[in-house]
Amino acid sequence: MPDDELLADFADLVLNVGRLIRAHIPAATELVTLNETERQVMRLIDLHPGCSPSDIAARGRLQRTNVSAALRSLEAKEMITRATSGRQVSVTPTRLAETNLLALRAAWGTELAHTLDADxxxxxxxxxxxxxxxxxxxxPPD
Structure with a gap:
């Protein structure tokens, strides 16, 4: 199998396994539900707390308008806070976001413990x- 085919198969499997893991997590009322863009934005904020909306857009390869919409929605869900210093805006996760992520990770761990038998x-x-x-x-792209 050529390398590019192997890499394409790997990417396809990663995407599908992620989707299947999300589909197997039981609906829990204590979790804040996020759409795909909000999940991607939250992941970047979790990895880089205090980052700017522009940085989120660049790292996530997202359109700035989509990031702005996701940030407004995440703020309304009380998942992030924005702070302004001069002209610079920084975005950080809230305690609710941290709690939500811990509950989600616990659900993922439980689900995978039942389905994955790996050392x-x-x-x-x-x-x-x-x-x-x-x-x-x-x-960030050059």
């Missing part, structure tokens, strides 16, 4: 691979 070393290596890939993909 810890394999999980660690896969996690490192995906974390490194994520970091390279969210590097």
């Amino acid at each position: 810890r070393e394999t999980l660690r290596r896969c996690t490192e691979l995906l974390r490194g890939l994520e970091q390279r993909l969210i590097e």
Whole structure:
């Protein structure tokens, strides 16, 4: 199998597994529901607290208008706060966002514990691979 085919298969599986994990999480009323753009924006804010909306757009390869709409919605859901210093705006997650993420991670852990039978070393290596890939993909474009 050529490398580009292997990489395309890997990307396809990553996307589908993520979708399936989300689909298997039972609807929990204590979790704040986010759409795809809001999830992506929150992930970037969690990785880079205090980042600017422009930085979020650049790292996420998102249109600035979509980021602005997501930030307004996340603010209304009390998931983020924005602070302004001069002309610079910084975005940080709230306590509710942190609590929401902890509950979501607990649900993911429970779900995967029931469906995944892999040794810890394999999980660690896969996690490192995906974390490194994520970091390279969210590097601000030149």
